[in-house]
Amino acid sequence: MTFTERLEAYASLLEQHLGNWLAPARLGDVAPRLLEAMRYAAVGGGKRFRPFLVIESAGLFGVKVEQALNTAAALECVHCYSLIHDDLPAMDNDDLRRGRPTVHKAFDEATAILAGDALLTLAFEILAAPDTHPNPAVRAGLSLHLARASGAAGMAGGQMLDLEAPGKRLDEAGIRKLQRMKTGALITFGCVAGAILGETSEANLAALRAYGDALGAAFQLADDLLDAEGDVAVVGKATGKDQEAGKGTLVSLLGAETARKKLQELKVEALSALAPFKPRDEILAAAAEFVVGRKF
Amino acid sequence: MTFTERLEAYASLLEQHLGNWLAPARLGDVAPRLLEAMRYAAVGGGKRFRPFLVIESAGLFGVKVEQALNTAAALECVHCYSLIHDDLPAMDNDDLRRGRPTVHKAFDEATAILAGDALLTLAFEILAAPDTHPNPAVRAGLSLHLARASGAAGMAGGQMLDLEAPGKRLDEAGIRKLQRMKTGALITFGCVAGAILGETSEANLAALRAYGDALGAAFQLADDLLDAEGDVAVVGKATGKDQEAGKGTLVSLLGAETARKKLQELKVEALSALAPFKPRDEILAAAAEFVVGRKF
Numbered sequence: 227m228t229f230t231e232r233l234e235a236y237a238s239l240l241e242q243h244l245g246n247w248l249a250p251a252r253l254g255d256v257a258p259r260l261l262e263a264m265r266y267a268a269v270g271g272g273k274r275f276r277p278f279l280v281i282e283s284a285g286l287f288g289v290k291v292e293q294a295l296n297t298a299a300a301l302e303c304v305h306c307y308s309l310i311h312d313d314l315p316a317m318d319n320d321d322l323r324r325g326r327p328t329v330h331k332a333f334d335e336a337t338a339i340l341a342g343d344a345l346l347t348l349a350f351e352i353l354a355a356p357d358t359h360p361n362p363a364v365r366a367g368l369s370l371h372l373a374r375a376s377g378a379a380g381m382a383g384g385q386m387l388d389l390e391a392p393g394k395r396l397d398e399a400g401i402r403k404l405q406r407m408k409t410g411a412l413i414t415f416g417c418v419a420g421a422i423l424g425e426t427s428e429a430n431l432a433a434l435r436a437y438g439d440a441l442g443a444a445f446q447l448a449d450d451l452l453d454a455e456g457d458v459a460v461v462g463k464a465t466g467k468d469q470e471a472g473k474g475t476l477v478s479l480l481g482a483e484t485a486r487k488k489l490q491e492l493k494v495e496a497l498s499a500l501a502p503f504k505p506r507d508e509i510l511a512a513a514a515e516f517v518v519g520r521k522f
Numbered sequence: 523m524t525f526t527e528r529l530e531a532y533a534s535l536l537e538q539h540l541g542n543w544l545a546p547a548r549l550g551d552v553a554p555r556l557l558e559a560m561r562y563a564a565v566g567g568g569k570r571f572r573p574f575l576v577i578e579s580a581g582l583f584g585v586k587v588e589q590a591l592n593t594a595a596a597l598e599c600v601h602c603y604s605l606i607h608d609d610l611p612a613m614d615n616d617d618l619r620r621g622r623p624t625v626h627k628a629f630d631e632a633t634a635i636l637a638g639d640a641l642l643t644l645a646f647e648i649l650a651a652p653d654t655h656p657n658p659a660v661r662a663g664l665s666l667h668l669a670r671a672s673g674a675a676g677m678a679g680g681q682m683l684d685l686e687a688p689g690k691r692l693d694e695a696g697i698r699k700l701q702r703m704k705t706g707a708l709i710t711f712g713c714v715a716g717a718i719l720g721e722t723s724e725a726n727l728a729a730l731r732a733y734g735d736a737l738g739a740a741f742q743l744a745d746d747l748l749d750a751e752g753d754v755a756v757v758g759k760a761t762g763k764d765q766e767a768g769k770g771t772l773v774s775l776l777g778a779e780t781a782r783k784k785l786q787e788l789k790v791e792a793l794s795a796l797a798p799f800k801p802r803d804e805i806l807a808a809a810a811e812f813v814v815g816r817k818f
């Protein structure tokens with residue numbers, strides 16, 4: 227299978243797996259409207275790139291796809307919750323996401339807040355579930371790392387910095403820190419989670435963290451380039467929003483040409499980090515190429 | 523020590539313990555405004571009744587107070603996050619909480635949403651931390667139970683039902699279900715968490731669950747009586763809101779007199795559930811008396 231075929235195959239598996247979790251049979255007696263909003267946000271679309279990273283990283287250590295799916299689904303729940311809350315009127319105030327109305331537009335604000343809360347909570351229910359891994363130390367380790375990546379020192383903290391950014395004229399270091407927290411932390415978790423699931427060495431975990439850090443930075447830089455230059459029909463969400471909101475990005479600070487050069491450097495950094503896993507690093511290497519070349 | 527002295531002593535310990543968690547030294551490089559809002563919501567007040575339940579229930583099985591504090595703090599984080607989000611304009615739209623401006627009034631809506639998100643996430647970071655319990659199966663078990671109690675089939679689901687309640691004319695069973703999810707689930711978790719920390723038998727866990735279920739129902743019924751009859755200066759938040767919002771409560775459905783009789787029945791139920799723990803059940807029995815007689 228090529229990289230794209232694997233990405234699509236795993237997205238399809240993940241879709242089904244998340245759908246099973248988001249069913250009354252699994253969750254119990256749930257408020258129907260809340261469940262509908264959670265499914266609207268989490269089932270039915272998206273590249274599922276973060277879950278892909280979990281599955282592929284875990285695969286380096288012989289972890290079967292089925293054994294990685296719960297962790298992959300938990301990470302996707304956190305990602306989807308963050309999109310719901312970031313889109314809220316009090317936050318980025320977006321009406322469109324993946325070409326569809328955002329959750330608070332399709333439902334209402336209160337339901338959107340609760341659906342986000344419940345998806346975040348579900349992520350930790352999934353990680354703690356016995357079938358996520360037979361070793362409870364692995365399950366607790368996954369929870370600890372995901373919480374750190376998602377919380378005040380990670381994604382939520384990054385969103386706070388992002389909201390404060392317009393008045394602040396951040397320098398390159400400030401923008402990098404914001405992006406590392408807001409976007410990078412979850413991508414790095416996806417790679418680190420594979421190492422935790424695989425119960426591998428600290429050295430291998432550190433290598434995957436370095437790969438994830440470079441990949442996450444590249445992902446955000448590619449996103450900024452798309453926002454500055456992309457077409458709304460291709461991207462599937464509003465573009466030009468960063469500039470409109472007065473938010474500094476590396477693209478506006480350094481110019482598109484320098485940003486594209488940095489993007490290539492990050493790719494080299496990501497590929498070098500994969501050295502310990504040669505020759506089984508092919509798919510993760512292709513993922514780095516994909517991120518750098520992405521047009522979505 | 524009397525019940526009240528213990529409640530206050532544990533509240534003070536919990537206050538300090540949560541304060542330590544909500545410090546840059548512990549959480550790492552956090553957005554200052556976000557941390558300030560989290561501390562505003564979680565440090566500085568409250569009876570800390572849920573943490574008290576964790577500590578006392580765990581104490582039945584010889585678990586030291588220090589060993590229960592992380593779990594108690596995690597539960598309080600979830601409780602505090604739920605208050606922040608419930609108070610938001612899109613939800614219950616409250617300006618006052620514990621006699622102070624609510625978080626979105628003291629800060630702003632976006633910060634309040636993120637502070638709630640980050641406190642919820644912190645709860646799972648705390649539970650997964652190695653010093654919460656030496657046995658990782660206990661840590662994973664705590665996470666699983668807390669997630670179920672807080673998520674779509676628990677507290678968040680209950681809040682969704684509560685938002686939908688005004689148009690629905692719920693019957694007694696409907697109101698009980700709503701309250702069991704919205705308020706009861708976290709109180710029951712507090713009691714069950716003690717059994718998990720104590721690595722005790724299924725029978726003891728079930729007894730504490732039964733105690734928690736009755737206590738949680740009594741807690742909510744007492745709250746409804748206060749809302750219907752209480753004085754804002756004593757209660758510390760707006761009263762009469764349920765009726766104003768057209769929300770049915772057991773008080774409006776059954777009348778205050780019947781509600782008070784039910785409250786006594788729930789107390790008897792809670793006390794009976796404690797039978798296996800005699801004579802060490804004194805403090806938890808006093809907690810049931812406290813809940814039934816509460817005026818806050």
